[in-house]
Amino acid sequence: ACAISPKAIVSDACASYSTLERLNRKVNPAVEELVQTTDFFSYYRLNLFNKKCPFWDEENGMCGNIACAVETLDNEEDIPEVWRASELGKLEGPRAKHPGKSIQRERPKTPLQGGLGENVGESCVVEYDDECDDRDYCVPEDESTASKGDYVSLLRNPERYTGYAGAGAKQVWDAIYGENCFQKSSFPHSASLGKVMMPKGPAAMDFKAVIEAAGRQQVLEEQRQSNPLTPFVAKTGLEHEAECLEKRVFYRVISGMHASISTHICWDFLNQTTGQWQPNVACYSNRLHNSPDRISNLYFNYALLTRAIAKLGPYLSSHTDYTFCMGDRDQDAATRAKVLSVVEKASSVPQIFDESLMFKNGEGPSLKEDFRNRFRNVSRVMDCVGCDKCRLWGKLQTSGYGTALKVLFEFDNNDAPEVPVLKRTELVALFNTYARLGSSLSAIQQFRGMVEEGEGAA
Ligand code: FAD
Numbered sequence: 352a353c354a355i356s357p358k359a360i361v362s363d364a365c366a367s368y369s370t371l372e373r374l375n376r377k378v379n380p381a382v383e384e385l386v387q388t389t390d391f392f393s394y395y396r397l398n399l400f401n402k403k404c405p406f407w408d409e410e411n412g413m414c415g416n417i418a419c420a421v422e423t424l425d426n427e428e429d430i431p432e433v434w435r436a437s438e439l440g441k442l443e444g445p446r447a448k449h450p451g452k453s454i455q456r457e458r459p460k461t462p463l464q465g466g467l468g469e470n471v472g473e474s475c476v477v478e479y480d481d482e483c484d485d486r487d488y489c490v491p492e493d494e495s496t497a498s499k500g501d502y503v504s505l506l507r508n509p510e511r512y513t514g515y516a517g518a519g520a521k522q523v524w525d526a527i528y529g530e531n532c533f534q535k536s537s538f539p540h541s542a543s544l545g546k547v548m549m550p551k552g553p554a555a556m557d558f559k560a561v562i563e564a565a566g567r568q569q570v571l572e573e574q575r576q577s578n579p580l581t582p583f584v585a586k587t588g589l590e591h592e593a594e595c596l597e598k599r600v601f602y603r604v605i606s607g608m609h610a611s612i613s614t615h616i617c618w619d620f621l622n623q624t625t626g627q628w629q630p631n632v633a634c635y636s637n638r639l640h641n642s643p644d645r646i647s648n649l650y651f652n653y654a655l656l657t658r659a660i661a662k663l664g665p666y667l668s669s670h671t672d673y674t675f676c677m678g679d680r681d682q683d684a685a686t687r688a689k690v691l692s693v694v695e696k697a698s699s700v701p702q703i704f705d706e707s708l709m710f711k712n713g714e715g716p717s718l719k720e721d722f723r724n725r726f727r728n729v730s731r732v733m734d735c736v737g738c739d740k741c742r743l744w745g746k747l748q749t750s751g752y753g754t755a756l757k758v759l760f761e762f763d764n765n766d767a768p769e770v771p772v773l774k775r776t777e778l779v780a781l782f783n784t785y786a787r788l789g790s791s792l793s794a795i796q797q798f799r800g801m802v803e804e805g806e807g808a809a
Contacts, residue, residue, distance in 0.1 A: 368650055370700075371650050371653050371654060371657075371792065372792060372796060374657065374696075374697075374699075374700055374703075375653065375789050375792045375793065377696050377699065378657070378693060378696040378697055378785075378789060379786075379789035379790070379792075379793065381689070381692045381693045381696050382693045382782060382785055382786045382789055383786055383789070383790075384689055384692075385686075385689040385690060385692075385693055385782055385786075386505070386782060386783050386786045387506060388689070389675075389682075389685070389686045389689060390682070390686075391675050391686045391775075391779070392686070392778075392779050392782055392783065393504065393505050393506050394502050394503065394504055394505065394779075395502070395503050395505055395743070395747055395776065395779050395780070395783070396501070396502050396503075396775075396776055397501065397503065397743070397746055397747070397776070398501075399442075399501055399503065399739065399742060399743060399746070400501070400739075402734040403734065404734050404735035405731055405734065405735075406526055406731070406732060406735055407522070407735065434514075434621060434623055434626070435514070436513055436514030436515055436516075436738070439512070439513040439514050439621070439740075440513040440514070440515055440738035440739050440740050440741060441739060441740070442503060442507075442508050442739045442740060442743065443504075443507045443508055503743055505743075505747075505783060508740055508743060509619065510612070510615045510619075510740070510744040510787065511615055511616065511618075511619030511620070511628070512616045512617075512619060512620045512621050512628075513616075513738050513740050513741055514621075515736075515737065515738035515741050519737045520736075520737075520741075522735070523732060523733075523735050523736055523737075524609065526732045526735065527605055527609075527729050527732050528602075528605060530601075530605075530725040530726075530728050530729050530732075531598065531601055531602045531605060531725070595718075596708070596709060597709055597710060597718055597719075597722055600709065601722060601725065601726070602648075603648040603651050603652070604648075604651075604652060604655070604752055604756075605729065606644070606645055606648040607645075607648035607649045607650075607651055607652035608652065608748055608749070608752060609645070610638075610639060610645040610646060610648055610649040610791070611649050611652070611748070611787055611788055611791040612744070612745075612748070613634075613638040613639060613645075614635070614639060614649070614791040614794050614795060614798075615787070615790070615791065615794070616634065616638075617630065617631050617632075617634035617635040617638060617639070617794075617798070618630050618631075618635075618790075618794040618798070620634055630794070630797070630798065630801070632798060632801045632802060635795075635798040635801075635802070636802060639795070639798070640798070640799070640802055646795060649788070649791055649792070649795070650792070652752070652788055653788045653789070653791075653792055654703050654704045655704050655755060655759070656751070656752075656755050656781070656784065656785045656788060657697045657700075657703050657704070657785075658702065658703050658704035658706065658759065659754070659755035659756075659758040659759050659781070660693065660694055660697040660698075660755075660781070660782075660785060661694065661697045661698040661702070661703075662758055662759065662762060663694070663758050663762075663773075663781075664691075664694035664695070664697075664698055666762070667690060667691065667694060668691060668694075675687050675690070690782070693782065693785075697785075704759075706759040706760060709760070710722075710760065719760065722756075723756075726749075726752075726753055726756060727753075729749055730746070730749045730750065730753060733745045733746045733749055734746075744787075747779075747780050747783055747784065748780070748783075748784045748787060750776065750777060750780035750781075750784075751780040751781045751782075751783060751784025751785070751787075752784060753777075753780075754773060754777040754778070754780055754781040755781060755784075757773075757777075758773075758781075
């Protein structure tokens with residue numbers, strides 16, 4: 352009875368902000384322990400450099416960072432090189448190439464040994480080629496590339512302020528929100544066609560129309576949601592809900608992800624006067640506090656991921672495929688125990704999000720396919736992000752949400768022959784995205800306190 356209906360952003364009665372914050376206080380230490388102390392969850396494999404932005408020519412859309420940074424850092428030339436956006440956006444730490452298909456094919460019974468970065472045995476990170484599954488909400492990281500990409504240490508590359516901003520970043524966000532525009536045939540979508548739509552050349556006209564329509568929709572959205580009576584529990588416009596609940600959910604997932612990224616930028620912000628990394632209350636006020644709908648969407652995502660992780664729990668504990676490495680037995684057992692601890696805590700509240708209300712009406716199945724295709728496109732747009740660190744976290748979190756949606760909408764689909772087994776990259780993305788959301792909730796609470804105390808609010 353207390354599940355959040357997708358119709359409400361965060362319902363007052365059952366899952367107020369404080370309910371989710373209480374839950375987060377319980378879950379967050381466990382999930383942080385998992386993502387910070389296990390090799391399995393602190394290294395992510397992705398194709399960060401080899402994929403071209405499929406939506407626009409790089410010279411237009413890919414910002415060289417220096418140019419992007421001009422709007423944020425008044426004069427790039429005037430600041431020390433280490434603080435420039437191009438430096439801040441660089442990846443740090445060991446990176447290693449995937450061992451390659453020939454080695455993978457051997458499928459060794461004993462773990463491979465080799466140098467995949469500090470303290471990471473290959474046994475913990477090797478992944479075999481997987482088939483693409485129709486039920487994926489994201490483009491698998493290895494799609495259409497010979498190599499499976501690089502391993503990146505998430506601990507060495509925290510999500511924080513990088514100075515990436517300006518036209519390049521805006522173009523990416525516009526394209527992402529453009530996917531929320533569900534009108535028919537705006538441009539062809541991937542899953543049914545097998546490959547990405549490409550709004551270059553003449554098709555760019557359509558793409559522009561989509562973005563403009565999305566912009567209008569967003570303005571309406573903001574007007575509709577700025578209800579001064581409800582500072583933290585945003586109400587939804589039921590008139591729109593009646594129209595299409597699923598489209599609203601799509602928008603909230605994107606907006607909540609954007610809000611979480613903004614929260615980390617503001618929380619881990621570089622003060623270029625002192626050179627200190629510290630919270631920036633004015634940044635929080637401008638981007639989040641004065642837009643309660645964004646905060647509400649962030650909490651909505653927290654509820655959605657909590658539900659996905661709770662739902663995944665029984666599969667993780669019973670499925671023999673989830674052995675978390677097949678390498679060092681002690682380490683694997685410790686990782687498994689930490690995963691199950693997160694699951695147990697996330698399951699300690701009554702079902703917190705009711706996904707069964709979605710994709711129910713007549714157009715349910717086709718709408719679901721549309722929803723899935725659009726989410727895949729969002730994951731493709733991430734290849735257009737012109738800052739390495741931002742792209743890393745953008746890709747990881749899109750994959751995390753994609754995995755959560757797959758768990759919510761595909762795991763109890765009676766038509767499906769079997770429950771899809773999640774890949775390692777999906778699990779890593781899911782739990783790290785959950786950790787990111789948990790840390791956003793904590794930061795928002797602290798920022799709220801700072802605003803109330805009048806600390807540096809704009
Ligand atoms: P933006 O955040 O660029 O927002 C653009 C517009 O979207 C706003 O004007 C507003 O109308 C609307 N909007 C903003 N927030 C929301 C929301 N939550 N819901 C709905 N609408 C909203 N920068 C970093 O410093 N570090 C990072 O790790 C980083 N990661 C990024 C990852 C991705 C995928 C992208 C696209 C960008 C990333 N950036 C990062 C850049 C960052 O998100 C901003 O684009 C940049 O800081 C400029 O911010 P802005 O204030 O101009 O507004």
